[in-house]
Amino acid sequence: MTTETPRRHRKAVIWISVVVAVVVLAVVGVVVATNVYSSSENAKASAAPSVAATREASTIETDDLSGTWTVGGDSEAGYRVHEVLNGSDVTVTGRTDSVSGTATVDGTSITAATITVQVADITTDSDQRDAYFRDSAMDAAAFPEATFELTEPIADAVPSGSDTTTVSAPGKLTLHGVTKDVTAELQVGLSGDGVDVSGSVPVTFSDYGVQAPNLGFVKVDDAGSVEFLVHATPVG
Incomplete structure (x- = not known):
């Protein structure tokens, strides 16, 4: 009887220690997982791209805008999504200036256009979120580019002077290898x-084989948008 009680006491202490260790590891796991995905519950969302917010006085000759235009400097593209992170509603925007492309203008109509975005270069305010987006969600190593290709001409798309036109552009969006x-x-x-073109394309990520994160502490909506503001200049 004199040795049994200490043994039981030691067993109880061991089991309590094991339970405490498991709880601590679980808490640490949640904290680490949260930090892996996002470093902030208040991610800063960039404003929606807008020609009105960026345009400058035109310096090009507008008598004949026909020809090939190239997309380059001062262009950006990315995504906008809504997520619930640790119970808080967060709007997240990712952006990159790794944007290229070409367009063909005939008079005031855009008859062809292709825009290409380097997916791995898209960043938010969190390196951890970006790594998850790049490697787990988008598999940028296998699918490095996202593209939009115009499929029908857009009549009367290019305005004159300081006017702004609003038009719909039918096209094909390729994302995660799906078009x-x-x-x-x-x-x-x-x-x-040159000319500034801003816009957005609504997307349902599962349509492109992209699994929106649902990790317990964070849930990202399956629907979001691809956004862009491109600056194109005439060639030659």
Whole structure:
């Protein structure tokens, strides 16, 4: 009897220690997982792209805008999603200036256009979120580019002077190796040495084989949007 009680006491202490260790590890796991995905519950969302917010006085000759235009500097693209992170509603925007492309203009109509975005370069305010987006969600190593290709001409798309036009652009969006028919809503205006085009395309991520994160502490909506503001200049 004199040895049994200490043994039981030691067993109880051991079991309590094991339970405490498991609880601590579980808490640490949640904290680490949260930090892996996002470093902030108040992620800063960029404003929606807008020609009106960026345009400058036009310096190009507008008598004949026909020809090939190239997309480059001062362009950006990315995504906008809603997520619930640790019980808080958060709007997240990712952006990159790794954007390229070409467009063909005939008079005031855009008859062809292709825009390409380097997916791995898209960033938010969190390196951890970006790594998850790049490696787990988008598999950028296998699918490094997202593209939008115009499939029908857009009549009267390019305005004159300081006017801005609002048009719908039917096209094909390729994301995560999957191509879908989409319609982009665009604003177009002459700006500086070229033309600015801003717009967005609504997307359902599962349609492109992309699994929106649902990790317990964070849940991302399956629906979001691809956003862009591109600056194109005439070639030659």
